Amino acid sequence: xxxxxxxxxxxxxxxxxxxxxxxxxxxxxxxxxxxxxxxxxxxxxxxxxxxxxxxxxxxxxxxxxxxxxxxxxxxxxxxxxxxxxxxxxxxxxxxxxxxxxxxxxxxxxxxxxxxxxxxxxxxxxxxxxxxxxxxxxxxxxxxxxxxxxxxxxxxxxxxxxxxxxxxxxxxxxxxxxxxxxxxxxxxxxxxxxxxxxxxxxxxxxxxxxxxxxxxxxxxxxxxxxxxxxxxxxxxxxxxxxxxxxxxxxxxxxxxxxxxxxxxxxxxxxxxxxxxxxx
Amino acid sequence: xxxxxxxxxxxxxxxxxxxxxxxxxxxxxxxxxxxxxxxxxxxxxxxxxxxxxxxxxxxxxxxxxxxxxxxxxxxxxxxxxxxxxxxxxxxxxxxxxxxxxxxxxxxxxxxxxxxxxxxxxxxxxxxxxxxxxxxxxxxxxxxxxxxxxxxxxxxxxxxxxxxxxxxxxxxxxxxxxxxxxxxxxxxxxxxxxxxxxxxxxxxxxxxxxxxxxxxxxxxxxxxxxxxxxxxxxxxxxxxxxxxxxxxxxxxxxxxxxxxxxxxxxxxxxxxxxxxxxxxxxxxxxxxxxxxxxxxxxxxxxxxxxxxxxxxxxxxxxxxxxxxxxxxxxxxxxxxxxxxxxxxxxxxxxxxxxxxxxxxxxxxxxxxxxxxxxxxxxxxxxxxxxxxxxxxxxxxxxxxx
Ligand SMILES: Nc1ncnc2c1ncn2[C@@H]1O[C@H](COP(=O)(O)OP(=O)(O)OP(=O)(O)O)[C@@H](O)[C@H]1O
Ligand SMILES: [Mg+2]
Numbered sequence: 001x002x003x004x005x006x007x008x009x010x011x012x013x014x015x016x017x018x019x020x021x022x023x024x025x026x027x028x029x030x031x032x033x034x035x036x037x038x039x040x041x042x043x044x045x046x047x048x049x050x051x052x053x054x055x056x057x058x059x060x061x062x063x064x065x066x067x068x069x070x071x072x073x074x075x076x077x078x079x080x081x082x083x084x085x086x087x088x089x090x091x092x093x094x095x096x097x098x099x100x101x102x103x104x105x106x107x108x109x110x111x112x113x114x115x116x117x118x119x120x121x122x123x124x125x126x127x128x129x130x131x132x133x134x135x136x137x138x139x140x141x142x143x144x145x146x147x148x149x150x151x152x153x154x155x156x157x158x159x160x161x162x163x164x165x166x167x168x169x170x171x172x173x174x175x176x177x178x179x180x181x182x183x184x185x186x187x188x189x190x191x192x193x194x195x196x197x198x199x200x201x202x203x204x205x206x207x208x209x210x211x212x213x214x215x216x217x218x219x220x221x222x223x224x225x226x227x228x229x230x231x232x233x234x235x236x237x238x239x240x241x242x243x244x245x246x247x248x249x250x251x252x253x254x255x256x257x258x259x260x261x262x263x264x265x266x267x268x269x270x271x272x273x274x275x276x277x278x
Numbered sequence: 279x280x281x282x283x284x285x286x287x288x289x290x291x292x293x294x295x296x297x298x299x300x301x302x303x304x305x306x307x308x309x310x311x312x313x314x315x316x317x318x319x320x321x322x323x324x325x326x327x328x329x330x331x332x333x334x335x336x337x338x339x340x341x342x343x344x345x346x347x348x349x350x351x352x353x354x355x356x357x358x359x360x361x362x363x364x365x366x367x368x369x370x371x372x373x374x375x376x377x378x379x380x381x382x383x384x385x386x387x388x389x390x391x392x393x394x395x396x397x398x399x400x401x402x403x404x405x406x407x408x409x410x411x412x413x414x415x416x417x418x419x420x421x422x423x424x425x426x427x428x429x430x431x432x433x434x435x436x437x438x439x440x441x442x443x444x445x446x447x448x449x450x451x452x453x454x455x456x457x458x459x460x461x462x463x464x465x466x467x468x469x470x471x472x473x474x475x476x477x478x479x480x481x482x483x484x485x486x487x488x489x490x491x492x493x494x495x496x497x498x499x500x501x502x503x504x505x506x507x508x509x510x511x512x513x514x515x516x517x518x519x520x521x522x523x524x525x526x527x528x529x530x531x532x533x534x535x536x537x538x539x540x541x542x543x544x545x546x547x548x549x550x551x552x553x554x555x556x557x558x559x560x561x562x563x564x565x566x567x568x569x570x571x572x573x574x575x576x577x578x579x580x581x582x583x584x585x586x587x588x589x590x591x592x593x594x595x596x597x598x599x600x601x602x603x604x605x606x607x608x609x610x611x612x613x614x615x616x617x618x619x620x621x622x623x624x625x626x627x628x629x630x631x632x633x634x635x636x637x638x639x640x641x642x643x644x645x646x647x648x649x650x651x652x653x654x655x656x657x658x659x660x661x662x663x664x665x666x667x668x669x670x671x672x673x674x675x676x677x678x
Contacts, residue, residue: 182396182398184394184395184396184398185398185400187354187359187392187394187398188392188394188398188400188411189415190359190386191357191359191386191390191391191392191469192386192387192391192392192411192412192415192459192463193382193383193384193385193386193387193412193415193416194383194415195383195415198415202400202411202414202415203400206400206402207400207401207402209402277402
């Protein structure tokens, strides 16, 4: 069956556009790529610098005190990392953690200010709303294509795709949290003569903190849910291992790597929840 | 003009329209449309219309009215949390409506404080840091602002709770924190929006007493919003009664109760226990007749007979009250050729002009003579007789 009208060469258009962007902004993309991969490697080096036992001990101590003496979280973290070590997934796990934390941090560095802006400005909020809806409804695979086009294969495009995919709840929940601050509290800030910045940092953000922390938690979890997908365009770590397991139908390999991801998910989830003030 | 009479806040022709086209709303108002009609016609809400009043230094000025009458809006126009649509709001001579943001912040930090209905404390801060908020945004050093805040906390009776979390405190205590926060910056004005309305009746009454006691100490100028008439009558030096965004009457509790401006005010105050508000002054009768202590008993008897009374107050030549003489004693004095001075009764009940009726009624019930209303120099200003008081209360009731 032939179409009613001659086919619109949409694919060609897009390809041309992408080529043009690549040619024109290529140097910027390369710059971004270089910076990101440098930071990612640095982060990974730091994570891998310590002996495993020392890392575990430090994690337990830090988690215990940072979460207001919650030994539960410290224990889960300790056991989790011990299992990673035992399964000889330490360095892959650290690669995954580096990727997840980096993309979550970047997503939040962008997302929280955007959320703040959107909470202050209804026009801006309605302008970004369709974009956020789109970002959340699109299957995550879709992000892989532009990421690969602009950044090639490897960790960086994986990072970028993950950032884009994980960002919306960071924006949404920051916006929501600030809008939910009771009017009377905002009035307190104004009535006592706060500047807009004082109002934001002394009243709105602290009061919205719980909701924002929920957003942070979701961003981290979404980042983690991308590790296997990002591995398809060359991101390293446990996700890649799972992929290999699937390709080779190596159930044992796939299972162990999958378990590693679950362990990291549990640790990061509990940790961010533990950091949320009551 | 004495210091007490100094006007510190002056509101002129203040209007607030919530909506896109305030000019249209105002011209409809001028044509006589009501707030509801304008809302139906244009979708705009008349928050305030043509408000004028002055607040004097050191007074507690109460804004009272039913829900939606515009009390909170008016209060917020005074510190410009809500910007007025028209009109002027002079705070110590400066029009806050015309200030730029910098000036506005300055006057809010230095002169105006606010206490909120639902306390509005910051949940992530301790009591001390809540109280210190105003000084903190002002940029006062930590040590200094904590010092001032601790003092404010002590003033409101919360010493020892400085490090407590807000959620650990009862409602009454939370509002004390709110009050301390407002006092910590040592402002000239306290704006209080239904500050006690969220509290249990018992705690509320306690807080009212404490506010009055506190005011004796700190002498702020207070604008207090309430929908509770009893509260208004209790704490207000003057009261502005609001209806549909307008002020219907301004006056002291007594002026409003004894002289309601219109039907609406009369209805509003119906059911108030007058004896709690009316004072001796409003129900006393002119001290007619009195007899000079130098006159003889015959003059006293004659006066009593003429006025049909059974006792008469005796005054000296400076109109100072000497005592009271009954008709029996006077007759006996005449028979025995004695002076009035010999039969005068010097143990008699007295009171002052601003004593409340509820305190006078038992006095009258116990005494067999009228109650004398005197000033500090014991000069006689009026007398209270049983029939007169009951009559006055009954008359008030009938007028409504
Ligand atoms: N932001 C706003 N937008 C539109 N209308 C408003 C706004 N704020 C107040 N109003 C309206 O202005 C009028 C006065 O409201 P206001 O809150 O001042 O009343 P109030 O006397 O304080 O009542 P309450 O006892 O319920 O607190 C009401 O009709 C209200 O609906
Ligand atoms: Mg109100």
